[in-house]
């Protein structure tokens with residue numbers, strides 16, 4: 460099933476990317492949280508190399524069991540006391556939304572003598588339940604983080620509100636794209652806006668249309684998650 464699902468998802472991504480006015484290259488991050496390593500291997504054998512997990516503990520146990528050339532994306536809320544476990548092991552941390560968290564990542568990165576690539580998570584919808592920095596505060600946070608020696612901002616990430624019609628979240632994706640263009644224009648040292656991480660199973664076509672180049676897709680590839688087994 461996973462192979463067939465992937466085929467469909469990749470074809471839909473391709474189609475959306477060809478239509479997008481931004482002509483961006485889109486990378487699929489297969490969100491494997493709650494799913495076993497055997498499912499990940501099935502996607503890996505189909506050519507997928509980018510996988511997303513939202514919990515540090517689950518990520519750590521999977522990393523050790525899977526091929527070394529996987530690029531791991533941490534996409535969930537990250538607690539400062541867990542940072543030490545993942546430094547040097549992720550390709551990209553998508554969910555940095557405070558200076559204190561970025562400082563902790565910097566401190567641990569210095570210890571391990573590595574540079575850690577991150578995205579700043581922005582709460583574009585203003586929903587109180589969503590993590591992410593408010594968009595009004597995003598630019599000042601980016602400037603503060605840019606002064607840290609061992610952290611590199613590579614772009615922005617957002618999670619859109621859950622809606623029945625994905626068109627409803629188009630304005631939020633557009634806002635994040637515009638914010639990344641504004642930040643890029645500031646030419647801040649040590650940062651780049653290479654990645655725009657937005658779009659999930661329900662809304663990735665709209666996200667790509669609005670400029671996403673990293674889409675985080677779980678359900679459409681691996682099926683529904685069963686949290687009772689966790």
Ligand SMILES: *Cc1c(COP(=O)(O)O)cnc(C)c1O
Nearest residue numbers: 490513534659660675676677678
């Ligand atoms: C679980 C998760 C996804 C994937 O969601 P699906 O709807 O299953 O595609 C994407 N992004 C984040 C941050 C997630 O936690």
